Amino acid sequence: MTDPVVYNGASNNLTGKGTPNPKLLIPQKDKMDAPTTTAMLAIEQWCNNLQSTGGGGGGGGLPIPVPSAPIAVGTQPQGIAATPDSAFVYVCNSGANTVSVISTATNTVIATIGVGTTPVGIAITPNGLYAYVTNNTSGDVSVITIASNTVLTTISGLGAPNGIAIDSGGSFAYVCDFGGSVHQITIATNTVGSSVSVSDAIAIAITGTKAFASSFNTSSVIPIDLTTFLAGSAIAVGPYPRGIAINNPGTEVYVCDSGTNTVTTISTATNLPGATITVGSNPSQIAMLPSGSGCYVTNNAANTVTPINLPANTTATNITGFNAPVGIVVLPNGTQMYVCNLGANTVTPITLH
Numbered sequence: 001m002t003d004p005v006v007y008n009g010a011s012n013n014l015t016g017k018g019t020p021n022p023k024l025l026i027p028q029k030d031k032m033d034a035p036t037t038t039a040m041l042a043i044e045q046w047c048n049n050l051q052s053t054g055g056g057g058g059g060g061g062l063p064i065p066v067p068s069a070p071i072a073v074g075t076q077p078q079g080i081a082a083t084p085d086s087a088f089v090y091v092c093n094s095g096a097n098t099v100s101v102i103s104t105a106t107n108t109v110i111a112t113i114g115v116g117t118t119p120v121g122i123a124i125t126p127n128g129l130y131a132y133v134t135n136n137t138s139g140d141v142s143v144i145t146i147a148s149n150t151v152l153t154t155i156s157g158l159g160a161p162n163g164i165a166i167d168s169g170g171s172f173a174y175v176c177d178f179g180g181s182v183h184q185i186t187i188a189t190n191t192v193g194s195s196v197s198v199s200d201a202i203a204i205a206i207t208g209t210k211a212f213a214s215s216f217n218t219s220s221v222i223p224i225d226l227t228t229f230l231a232g233s234a235i236a237v238g239p240y241p242r243g244i245a246i247n248n249p250g251t252e253v254y255v256c257d258s259g260t261n262t263v264t265t266i267s268t269a270t271n272l273p274g275a276t277i278t279v280g281s282n283p284s285q286i287a288m289l290p291s292g293s294g295c296y297v298t299n300n301a302a303n304t305v306t307p308i309n310l311p312a313n314t315t316a317t318n319i320t321g322f323n324a325p326v327g328i329v330v331l332p333n334g335t336q337m338y339v340c341n342l343g344a345n346t347v348t349p350i351t352l353h
Contacts, residue, residue, distance in 0.1 A: 035069065062294045062307050063352035065319050065337075070346035071107055073100040077340040077347060079122040080327035081131065083146065089329060089338050090131050090144075091347055092119035099133060099142075100347075101149055104336060107349045111149040115142035121163045121203075125187065126170045132185070134161035134175060141175060143190055153190050158183055163203035163244075165211065167226065174211055174226075176201035182213050184229060194229050198222045203243050203285075207250040207268055214241040214255055221255055223271050235271055237264040243285035247310055248292030254308075256283035256297060263297060265313065275313045279306040287328040287337060289352075298325035298339060305339060322348060 074093025077100070082089050088110075089102040099119060101111040116135025119142070124131045130152070131144040141155040141164070159177035166173045166187070173185040181195045182204060200216040211224040212235075220234035221241060238257025245254050246268065253266035261281050265274040280299025283306075288295045296319075297306045303323060307316040324343030330352075331337065339348045 062309060062316055066351045066353060067321060068349045070341060070348045071102060073109060073345060073347050074098045075345050076342050078120045078326050078342060080329045080338060080340050081122045081124045082329050082331050083124055084126060084128045084332055086331040086333040090122055091340060092122050092133060094118050094120050104331060113144055113149055116140050123164045123166045125166055126168060132164055132173050134164050136160055136162060155185060155190050155192060157192055165204045165206045167206055174204055176204050176213055178202060196224055196229055196231050198231060205244045205246045207246045210268060212244060212253045214244050216240055221266060235266055235273060237273060238262050245286045245288050247288060254286055254295060256286055258282050277308060277313050280304045280318060284326045285328050287330045289330055290332055290334045296328055296337060298328045300324055300326055
């Protein structure tokens, strides 16, 4: 029997019979079965993230993350997106050429949909009717009807598509082509229209009439005016920028600098870089809390997720227990997030308390 643990408030200092212990560690987890080990790890994480005021992830007003048992999906899951009603999560299995559909009520896979070759990115229309999946190797986009979980059509001629985003009105999808472009797709007709030059385009995020695309090999982010569909001057960030997201007020862009283990912020008003936030090794993707109070970054080489308090841009305690995490999404209702484990062919659901 171990000594009782006492929580000492905002200092996050846990003590047992008066002896300070910086972290709660539950003994002999290696002797437990898998479900019990998962539960014990969640208890450890929860206790070590406790705050006297709201807390979560080790600091600020972030929710407290409680991971559940990973969900088996297809091979090498990467891209992930949630329906607007928070009822389902769609996962791109890049090694299986499929998309897994997860019910967020039961955290079980309810459908598996065949798509093109090497699906890596996904976006869902604001009305929740369609999912657009970028297939990197086959050079096309699969359009999935959400109601039936079947492929409606395939849009070809897109080079090497990666990241994808849909505008708030649901009129256009914007596809990053690693071959050097961002393509515009008209949702109503599922046809490719204009393109704008962006070297090694890998990820894109939209706010209002502006988009920001990560240019992987140029250490920059390219702003795009969606009214004229013209690119602006390159914004210098860290090397090998990947995942990109925009905060809830729409005032700041957050981009993962995978080469320096940092996240760089950019003002959407001035296109100027701001803060540089240190996270884990090889940051890959980023997801925002709908409340605007924080975001989460997957660190692919560190097997962790870093929470960031917004707008302070301070990091909280890393969430552990992943396997080469890549894609990440927070449900629109803010109650759960899901992390793709590229190295384990699973998705980890995390309740946000």
